[in-house]
Amino acid sequence: MNYRFVTRGFDSSPAIEHYLEKRLEKVDRVLTDEEVISAEIKAEKDAVNYVLKANLNLKGNTIIVQEKDPDIYAAIDRLCDALEKRVKKLKSSMRDRGRTTSQREVVSQHSEDILEVESEESLEIAETKRIPLNIMSLEEALLQFKTMNRQFFVFRNSETNELNLLYLKKDGKVGLIEFVD
Template sequence: MNYRFTTRGFEATAAMHQYLEKRLEKVDRVIKDEELVSAEIKAEKDAVNYVVKANINLRGNVIVVQEKDPDLYAAIDNLCDALEKKVKKLKSTIRDKHREPKQLEIPSVTEESEEEVAETRRLPLNVMPMEEAILQFKAMDRQFFLFRNSETGEINLLLLRKDGKLSLYEFFE
């Protein structure tokens, strides 16, 4: 991988360049040459830590990783590990977006599937105003309540959400 390495607050040695190149080989195995637009790695020394930052442009997808450590070599190790992880995640996301969606298979209703139904009940569809339906729903202590709204004539479904609030679904013809 071709990259630009710059430092601030200290001088980079040949050993640092070699170590960085060796660690970036792991990342280089994941990135193809045609995918890489630019790569820049900056290292600077603050009062306590070395801060190493990588900016990599992979055909419009910019990956930015920053690591801090009192030891420069440990910061480079952490940076390369995080960079490899982010590149793999990006490539996985891109690969998943280009896959064709799977067709959902809806099983046909047969006599076998009717045997799976444990119980069948026929209930009248109550006609009532919204306020009364909410009161009955709360009194019943159920997850949902189906009724015909007397004000609109439509079938409505009250559903208790996980956060404790009610959702209203209005079905129309």
């Protein structure tokens, strides 16, 4: 599989790129080229650590993994291990989903349960990401939400064609917000 490797804050060497390719072979064994739309690895050097971020766009799913370490090789090891684990978990969940029908644990809640902000001055945008808005069923969105290990997930519901937001509540349950025109 072809990975796009981008660095910022330092220059990559052929040795680093070769090591990364070698470590990603474990992920390549789990995925096929037909399943992958794009794969990108970004590496940045901050004051102390190397921050590596992998973004795999698969057909119907996105996997994002980030790892930090002062040693670039250790960061690559941790990133590749975490990426392989996520891919295997996603593939296992997709296989299991075909065998059984999962129960809907999604509860519609009011938006005031989402976020309590102490002061407006503390809010600022730290990062901006552009991701495709996927059209999927609620069941597929739940699966994606669980594999991404994030606080929220936005998608277009294939049954209603409306925007929906899945979010992780403080009690560990999943909430659903359905946006209505």
